[in-house]
Amino acid sequence: MSKILLRLVATLAAACLLFTSWVVTAPQRAVAADPGYLMVHFIGEGSTGQQIYLSHSTDGLHWNDLNDGASILRSPLGTRGVRDPALVRSPGGDRYWIIATDLCWGCGSTVDGSINNGSRSFVVWESTDLINWSQPWLLNVAGAIPDGRNAWAPEAIWNPATNDYVLYWATNVPLDGKTKHRIFYARTSDFRTITTPQIYIDRPGTQELIDTQIVELPAGVGTHRYVRASGDGQITLEGSNSILGTWTHLGNLSGIGLTGSQVEGPMWMKFRDRNEWAIYLDQYSSGRGYMPVTTTDPSTVGTYQIPASGSYNMGVTKKRHGSILTLTAAEEGRVLARWPSTPAKRIQSYNFPDRYVRHANYDVRIDQNITGPDAQFRLRPGLAGSGTVSFESVNFPGYFLRHANYDFQLVRNDGTAQFAADATFRQVAGLADPTWSSFQSYNHTDRYIRHYAYQLRLDPITTTTARGDATFRVTN
Incomplete structure (x- = not known):
């Protein structure tokens, strides 16, 4: 059957x-209204792909890109790229952290440099609601490890035995002149300070180990309370009844044709409506991103199955090493409201129709024939009031067009009422052509967005030339 x-x-x-x-x-x-799942991940190489992305699923197998496939956070620190993000929720559900590898392949760094002289820190963001995130900070985790060369693939899990988090990751500590990544751990309560790092997992000889993620099982399922999956040449499974206790080897996934030479970045997910789990694996060797493997008992190797290819859909962007959070209804409502499907638009000048609004080094002007992300914005509901709009950058999510001293810049939303007012506008009939649009300042209602010497300004409009300068078309 x-x-x-x-x-x-x-x-x-x-x-x-x-x-x-x-x-x-x-x-x-x-019921269809049950809340779903949130995946935090990166999408590929380069400075754009190695940032923080979100995807949502109602069933854990079919995924939709949030924020129209654009990143929701960018790192301005360290290498200015992030990989392998972990999303951590506090036991009380009142605080969240994203912790990511400070690494940007193809952004000026070399493979050898990243392995043997890479960042020893992670990039960390904090939030109280999943949608408003702090400025990031660097958490140095490998600096205290003798000859520790880097810090990759962070994960964290709440440990009830110690009433804090176990933060664990991979660091290269060479052995006999050869690269050897091992898993280290430290304890933390705030992801700002940590205890002295200790070795958590170390395979024999020169065998390396990079990616590990732990899942907690409910009572009555399997032989252990915790199961961890690690990339060590295989996707190896181990079980324990204590996060910092003794772990027992359970086997690996080679029996279903999956080895560490094909897949990496194991990522666990529990289906909310049944005792079934998915372990997502990043198909890095073939460049295809995540695929799910399902099981009814993570502690028993023989229960793992690869679903038929048509039974899941990973969405438009490639999903790479991250983590999945099972959402509450309140969390889901906030996330989907914050990052709805809003198309990217360009803002075309009326009297210089070959020019479009764009940002460059956070300054804003109109330039000729610009089609890239610097000239793409999402028209969000106004930050300061209903019936208004705010312009959010596509490639710098969280950054908006804002006036200050009547000049325009691209600025990160700091959450203040002043910022909201400065970044909010009323879209009205074009001052030079009512079939186009003009944008009236929310807090300086006698002034409009206009260009002058190709720079964007906020000015009173009193002449025919100024009316042309203050008229734009929102276009694809």
């Missing part, structure tokens, strides 16, 4: 039993 037919029979049986027992629930997703 097929899996689909078996689940249909189970669902019908559960529906019948509901009339006689209040403790039986259907194994299928109960």
